[in-house]
Amino acid sequence: MELTEIEFAVVDLETTGWTPEAAAITEIGAVRVRDGRRQGEFASLVNPGTAVPPSIEDLTGITDWMLASAPRVASVLPGLLTFARGCVLVAHNAPFDLGFLRAACDDCGLAWPAFTVLDTVMLARQVMDPDEVPDCKLGTLAGFFGARTAPSHRALADARATADVLGWLIRRLAHRGVRTLGELSAWPDVLT
Numbered sequence: 001m002e003l004t005e006i007e008f009a010v011v012d013l014e015t016t017g018w019t020p021e022a023a024a025i026t027e028i029g030a031v032r033v034r035d036g037r038r039q040g041e042f043a044s045l046v047n048p049g050t051a052v053p054p055s056i057e058d059l060t061g062i063t064d065w066m067l068a069s070a071p072r073v074a075s076v077l078p079g080l081l082t083f084a085r086g087c088v089l090v091a092h093n094a095p096f097d098l099g100f101l102r103a104a105c106d107d108c109g110l111a112w113p114a115f116t117v118l119d120t121v122m123l124a125r126q127v128m129d130p131d132e133v134p135d136c137k138l139g140t141l142a143g144f145f146g147a148r149t150a151p152s153h154r155a156l157a158d159a160r161a162t163a164d165v166l167g168w169l170i171r172r173l174a175h176r177g178v179r180t181l182g183e184l185s186a187w188p189d190v191l192t
Contacts, residue, residue, distance in 0.1 A: 002179050003170050004035045008118070009084035010166060012158040013097045014060050016048050020103035024048035025073055026062050028080055029155030032087060036167035042083040043156040045070035060153045074108040077101075081113060088181070092138045092162045094119035094192075116181065120166055122189040127172045141165045 011030040017023025025046045032039040045062070047070040057063055080101075091097040094117050105112045124136040133140050138151045138161055147164035149157050178184055185191045 003173065007032060007034045007039065007087045008090045008166060009087035010090040010159045010163040011097055012091065012155045012162060013100050014062055014155050015100055016050060016052055016056055020100045024050060025100055025104060026052060026067060027155040028076060029159040030080060030083055031159045031163045033163045041156065042080055044076045046073050046076050047071065073104045077104055077108055077110055088118055089115040090118045090120060090162065090166055092120045117192045119190060120162055120169060123169050126187050126190060127169055138162060
């Protein structure tokens, strides 16, 4: 199947920290996209059951007050998994987001679906020239490509920005003759 025909579910999380062992999810955002067109969106704040550290509040703007009446992750995850069903899952720095999602599924007794996962950080490292961008951070790539949504450390905005970046990276792949997931799997850590 051509990459332009595949439906991708681009996901982004905000959390109370940096590892699923010591932190919890505070926000989930996802965008379904096919051939650069958004097909739908999923977004929810998540009550982590713990206080948001001041440094994370400063980074994301997400406060304990905002999360007080938000659903717990066990109520949100089934909706996300349904939303992403049948898609290739995409994230910018996928090990971070997937680590939290898998840990949350384990904690909730939910089976983690066998998603094919595409990491846009690793893909950008393969297709961007070093003289184009100083790094492959989401903000850098979104600015370079003129993404419709600027990343802001909020889950849905960052998922939208990642979806736009993905569209541009797929165009670059086509110029290199890479048009299918099978051809993309030749690059380590891009596709798992």
